[in-house]
Amino acid sequence: MQTTIRFRQGAGRPCLDFIRTLRHRGTADAVEELPDSEALAAWVRQCGPCPAEARQATAGLVRTAQELREAIHRLVGAARTGRTPDAETRARVNEAAAHALPVPALTSSGRLAWDAEDPVRAMLALVARDALDLVTSPALDRVRDCAGTSCGALFLDTSRPGTRRWCSMDTCGNRAKKEALRRRTGG
Template sequence: MDSSATPGLVLRSHSGVVFRFDPGALCLELLTTGGPGEFRRYEVLHEPADLAAWAARSRLTPTPALEITPEEVTDARLLRDALFRIAIARTRGEPPAPEDLDTVNEAAARPPLAPAVGPDGERRWAGPADGARLIATVARDAVELLTGPFAERIRTCASDNCSLIYVDTSRPGRRRWCSMEHCGNRQKVRALRARRSTEHRPDVSRESE
């Protein structure tokens, strides 16, 4: 799983709040672009430029100069939707659908982006960089996640109105929120208001004595 110095995507909530969300894996970053069923309304992958823009925001650094076709955008959406369903199944302790696993495995079997070391010691990309190789790279990252030590730590944000999916890579394994800047902070505010409300509530039992 690739990582950068500052992993995570900058997202904007429905209320306009901007926050950083680190799902912990490249393949899970793709899930922020839309999804199957009810998540179709969040679709942002409509044309090649959209997929290239996602790659530029992702932890796949440095961003390769990608040549993407409309057909590859369709393939990216198919992979994303399969990954979405697999991840949800994991969070529920259910087996993933065989056809979704086939979609991931078929994409992972294709040639991925090829990393290389540049003269300056920095990572670069060697050979062709197209949408098919980008999709294969994401699919292989998914295989690593789903077969690795954190496969059982794929979770959905604990907020009742947030569906962001992440893998908890923290040592204690107690991450509950998509982001402490967003849902975590909102929960802190709610808890504080609840405590203050309790503290200022009159003791009815004593007043009735």
């Protein structure tokens, strides 16, 4: 079975990729990419080490995932500005981080396989732990807002000079360059 890539990755940290599941954040064109159990299970399959089925991503877990995503966004935002996040935000991320993680095992064929009793909660725990690590690490100074006018994504700038402007050169960067060319040429 071929997995269809439907969620953006490449922000540099799993927690930043997770935040991007609310596409075009802060604009009138915002799109919820985790609206239901099928979408949440697809996100876990694409982005996590353990496969998940839609029946494992209950409606309650969908809401939990959305609330965690927003808490992580607030946590990162507060940390970037030197503020202490509110108690509810800290509690939500800490609670998610406390769940069991996926467990690695070497198969008889010599491949690495991952298992979790609850793959959805395990993936949310991975993301929450990554967020806690990010906001307490020097890497936080390299988190940037995409310069794309309607993007709203955060990304980790791993460029040597630390001057990356777009979450993705293929999407936002390319769009900005095309707009600049149109302005210069009058087209």
